[in-house]
Amino acid sequence: MSSVSSKYVKYILSRPMAGAGGKTGTWRVHRPVINAERCIKCGLCWLYCPENAIDWLENKTVTVDYDYCKGCGICSDVCPVGAVTMVKEGVI
Amino acid sequence: MVTINELHRYGRTKLIMPGTSACPGCPLQLGMRYLAMALDARFAMVIPAGCSSVIPGAAPYTAFTVPVMHVPFASSPAVASGLRRALRIRGVDGPVVVWAGDGASADIGFASLSGSAYRNEDIIYILADNEAYMNTGIQASGTTPPKAWTTTSPRGKTEGRKDMSLIMIMHNVPYVATASIAYPMDFIDKVRRAASIRGFRFIHLHAPCPPGWKFPDNYTVRVARLAVETGMWILWEYNQGKLTISSPSVPYKDKGRRKPIEEYLKLQGRFSHLTKEDVEVIKANVDKQWDLIIRLTEIYR
Numbered sequence A: 001m002s003s004v005s006s007k008y009v010k011y012i013l014s015r016p017m018a019g020a021g022g023k024t025g026t027w028r029v030h031r032p033v034i035n036a037e038r039c040i041k042c043g044l045c046w047l048y049c050p051e052n053a054i055d056w057l058e059n060k061t062v063t064v065d066y067d068y069c070k071g072c073g074i075c076s077d078v079c080p081v082g083a084v085t086m087v088k089e090g091v092i
Numbered sequence B: 001m002v003t004i005n006e007l008h009r010y011g012r013t014k015l016i017m018p019g020t021s022a023c024p025g026c027p028l029q030l031g032m033r034y035l036a037m038a039l040d041a042r043f044a045m046v047i048p049a050g051c052s053s054v055i056p057g058a059a060p061y062t063a064f065t066v067p068v069m070h071v072p073f074a075s076s077p078a079v080a081s082g083l084r085r086a087l088r089i090r091g092v093d094g095p096v097v098v099w100a101g102d103g104a105s106a107d108i109g110f111a112s113l114s115g116s117a118y119r120n121e122d123i124i125y126i127l128a129d130n131e132a133y134m135n136t137g138i139q140a141s142g143t144t145p146p147k148a149w150t151t152t153s154p155r156g157k158t159e160g161r162k163d164m165s166l167i168m169i170m171h172n173v174p175y176v177a178t179a180s181i182a183y184p185m186d187f188i189d190k191v192r193r194a195a196s197i198r199g200f201r202f203i204h205l206h207a208p209c210p211p212g213w214k215f216p217d218n219y220t221v222r223v224a225r226l227a228v229e230t231g232m233w234i235l236w237e238y239n240q241g242k243l244t245i246s247s248p249s250v251p252y253k254d255k256g257r258r259k260p261i262e263e264y265l266k267l268q269g270r271f272s273h274l275t276k277e278d279v280e281v282i283k284a285n286v287d288k289q290w291d292l293i294i295r296l297t298e299i300y301r
Helices: A004-010 A074-078 B004-008 B027-038 B071-091 B104-109 B109-117 B164-168 B182-196 B217-229 B247-253 B259-268 B277-297
Strands: A028-036 A054-055 A062-064 A084-088 B044-048 B068-070 B094-101 B124-127 B175-180 B201-206 B236-239 B241-243
Touching: A028 A062, A074 A084, A074 B217, B004 B175, B027 B094, B027 B124, B027 B182, B027 B217, B044 B071, B071 B094, B071 B104, B094 B104, B104 B109, B104 B124, B104 B164, B109 B124, B124 B182, B164 B175, B164 B201, B164 B241, B175 B182, B182 B201, B182 B236, B217 B247, B217 B259, B241 B247, B241 B277, B247 B277, B259 B277
Parallel strands: B044 B068, B044 B094, B094 B124, B124 B201, B175 B201
Antiparallel strands: A028 A084, A054 A062, B175 B236, B236 B241
């Protein structure tokens, strides 16, 4: 354990860090794949992503962080134009 | 009302760090993200035992980016009251938010909640209501709807449910509202309006839980939206003596415009054992609740 984290242990404090629950991307069964041509840049998938694994970039397109995406599929359910498809892991 | 273009500035901000211990499709994380967006991530949070105290992951790291105090089950409003006073003495004027589940609010922590509400402590209390004790394995709580399956009510809950938000109005607090994770703009508006008031503020947030309610992970938002569209969950706001029905729920004042309640019930495994008579009872309850709320809007205006 690094010196920074041992300092926080001393005061029973935790500090913010991505992946505090592990690399949750390994839980995923279905992977969301975004079709950029269909995307209307509304940002709803970003708004409703529980894991905060979707970034809504400056040009209003979205990217998915597959290290942490748990594959719940809410992005695919809320997408108004069906631009997010859930693909079984291992098949790309 | 806040627009999604206004929220675009949080597009790359991790208000909750990814990689938490929550189940896939967890509504609590959605609610916490909207809360952080509403208050621009400048607040202190008090979290009693429950799912929300497991979500940030293992020490020495946490997924939350705001100061959080994890406290025992029944003490959260009391701790928040003390925290608020201590912050004021130190000259800090940020909001203190209690983020509690239904077990910590309606059952175990109700005494300290009621106490801090009647003292009108300057805190925001958010009840994230997933309608059972989900963290310990889906036991029925005070806000579990009647007839719903839980592990302690295997043939459907026989008791009714506590209406926490109406109970809080009767404590004479300045601000009480209900919200839903499917209507983030409405929720963000309500948190911002609450933050502009002093005194005890209470928001009852409806949060459908995929493993506890037994529906697929990707239906979290759909189920929450259906709860409003069928009239099972009414969005309203009580602001210093005036009760109004919020805009997403306004069309459903008219009974004919509500979607059939079966659409909401059939998505959830916890209602799969219902008979036709049970559904009629639930429908009658919904109509009764709407009558009550509409009558309250006439009284508190």
